Amino acid sequence: MRKTELWNQVDRILWEDWDPIGINDSGPEDEYSGYVPSIIKLLNQDADEHKIAKLLLEHANINMGGSTIIEDHLKVAKKLKQLNSK
Secondary structure, rough: OOOHHHHHHHHHHHHHHHOOOOOOOOOOOOHHHHHHHHHHHHHHOOOOOHHHHHHHHHHHHHHHOOOOOOOHHHHHHHHHHHHHHH
C-alpha cells in the first residue's frame, strides 16, 4: 500500500470509527490527523492490536483529556491492524 493511501485510510478510520471526543458530525475532518503518524509508525512495526489500542487510549486520555478504557479502543485497533494485510 502506498504511503498516501495508508495515511488516508488511517485518518478516515480515526475520524469515522474512533472519534473519542464525538465531533465527527460537526467538527473539522482533520481533527485527528495529527495522530496518524504515530499509528502508521506502529503499523510499520507490525505492532499487535493491544499496542495500537494502548496508543489510542493514550491519545484519547492524555492528549484529549478523556476518560476511556482500553476496551473502548480495541475495535478500532483491530480495524487499523487489518490495513497491514491489504
